[in-house]
Amino acid sequence: DGGITQSPKYLFRKEGQNVTLSCEQNLNHDAMYWYRQDPGQGLRLIYYSQIVNDFQKGDIAEGYSVSREKKESFPLTVTSAQKNPTAFYLCASGIARPYEQYFGPGTRLTVT
Amino acid sequence: AQSVSQHNHHVILSEAASLELGCNYSYGGTVNLFWYVQYPGQHLQLLLKYFSGDPLVKGIKGFEAEFIKSKFSFNLRKPSVQWSDTAEYFCAVNEVSGANSKLTFGKGITLSVRP
Numbered sequence: 001d002g003g004i005t006q007s008p009k010y011l012f013r014k015e016g017q018n019v020t021l022s023c024e025q026n027l028n029h030d031a032m033y034w035y036r037q038d039p040g041q042g043l044r045l046i047y048y049s050q051i052v053n054d055f056q057k058g059d060i061a062e063g064y065s066v067s068r069e070k071k072e073s074f075p076l077t078v079t080s081a082q083k084n085p086t087a088f089y090l091c092a093s094g095i096a097r098p099y100e101q102y103f104g105p106g107t108r109l110t111v112t
Numbered sequence: 113a114q115s116v117s118q119h120n121h122h123v124i125l126s127e128a129a130s131l132e133l134g135c136n137y138s139y140g141g142t143v144n145l146f147w148y149v150q151y152p153g154q155h156l157q158l159l160l161k162y163f164s165g166d167p168l169v170k171g172i173k174g175f176e177a178e179f180i181k182s183k184f185s186f187n188l189r190k191p192s193v194q195w196s197d198t199a200e201y202f203c204a205v206n207e208v209s210g211a212n213s214k215l216t217f218g219k220g221i222t223l224s225v226r227p
Contacts, residue, residue: 042217042218043204048213050213058214
């Protein structure tokens with residue numbers, strides 16, 4: 001069954017702790033993306049990777065970090081430096097030209 | 113920088129009413145255009161897409177969109193909405209230049225359909 005999996009669905013952390021969100025895809029896509037979705041703000045790009053061992057900052061990368069050691073995996077770490085980490089995080093993967101993206105189910109992170 | 117505008121934040125319609133959701137973008141070059149839909153509790157999924165050719169594109173569930181290059185617009189339409197169309201709708205744009213695979217999303221429009 002092909003697709004994108006994100007785990008866990010809900011995640012709770014205390015302020016000051018780093019937390020890593022998982023994203024795995026078995027679609028054989030080269031590109032992967034992380035977005036943050038907040039009410040009324042749409043999807044904002046955090047980081048993206050077009051190829052293994054390479055990634056670029058998106059529009060709101062501050063306080064986040066990523067790695068891309070395998071084609072199938074693109075974990076996102078929300079660090080304690082992120083000022084407002086509570087949000088819904090969406091992972092996507094995509095095909096080259098014309099860059100259609102496919103989305104995972106998301107992880108809702110709550111930091112208190 | 114590229115930007116995408118979606119004109120209404122919340123649209124409320126009765127079943128069988130016609131729907132048009134506006135989307136405008138700012139990039140002057142060649143673009144790929146997308147509409148995504150997020151039904152309550154479900155994944156974001158692709159509704160339809162435009163890459164080239166016929167500017168009127170048809171998607172799933174009876175949706176269509178028209179690309180008007182002179183107006184930088186890609187409005188989504190459906191002749192008769194159903195209660196099951198209640199969802200959040202996002203327009204997205206990719207600039208076709210180099211190897212940039214980024215999509216820029218609008219802020220989304222919440223559609224509520226009354227039975």
